[in-house]
Amino acid sequence: MHLLNYLPSFSISIRGPFLNVSKNNALVSFGQEIARLQKVQGPSALSARGEMARLSRHLSSLPLLARHRINCLRTAIMRNMEVQNFAYAKQMLELLLSKAPPSKQDELRSLINMCVHRGLSNKSIDPLEDPSQFCAATLSRLSTIGYDVCDLCRAKFSALSAPGCIICGMGSIKRSDALTGPVPSPFG
Numbered sequence: 001m002h003l004l005n006y007l008p009s010f011s012i013s014i015r016g017p018f019l020n021v022s023k024n025n026a027l028v029s030f031g032q033e034i035a036r037l038q039k040v041q042g043p044s045a046l047s048a049r050g051e052m053a054r055l056s057r058h059l060s061s062l063p064l065l066a067r068h069r070i071n072c073l074r075t076a077i078m079r080n081m082e083v084q085n086f087a088y089a090k091q092m093l094e095l096l097l098s099k100a101p102p103s104k105q106d107e108l109r110s111l112i113n114m115c116v117h118r119g120l121s122n123k124s125i126d127p128l129e130d131p132s133q134f135c136a137a138t139l140s141r142l143s144t145i146g147y148d149v150c151d152l153c154r155a156k157f158s159a160l161s162a163p164g165c166i167i168c169g170m171g172s173i174k175r176s177d178a179l180t181g182p183v184p185s186p187f188g
């Protein structure tokens, strides 16, 4: 499915915060891992597709500059429609629609209708998954029970033996319950 060809290209004004070190590193790591999985052939190809869909969900939860974020959303929509996560894809399409100029809205609406038509369920998403919760070192999902956070760049880790942050190289690692403060919205 060459969905990217159907997705409209448009730009919106950049209003997001700057791309900080940890977001930038995560963006590169996700990109490299998705590129690697794209080459997987044979019996493992199906699980590679599910993994690419999961990585793209985490990717699209990063608070990035608008132009990066739209590319991430498109990747997430394409990868998740491939593995029949139509409810998730519709949610992301609606997000794009809300930012799209009027000339591009019809195309997005027809993709949303396609998702509705295929049944609004997610074939391969754990209902408890929070796409904004991932380990910066392994790119795996984080446990909801608790995790480690860098006190400087706020990168999260599932279980890190290193005392310092491997993402920014400067912060130190604390348990999530030791930190307080507002949790950033994934769509902020």
Ligand SMILES: [Zn+2]
Residues within 6 Å of the ligand: 022, 150, 151, 152, 153, 154, 155, 165, 166, 167, 168, 169, 170, 171, 172
């Ligand atoms: Zn850090």
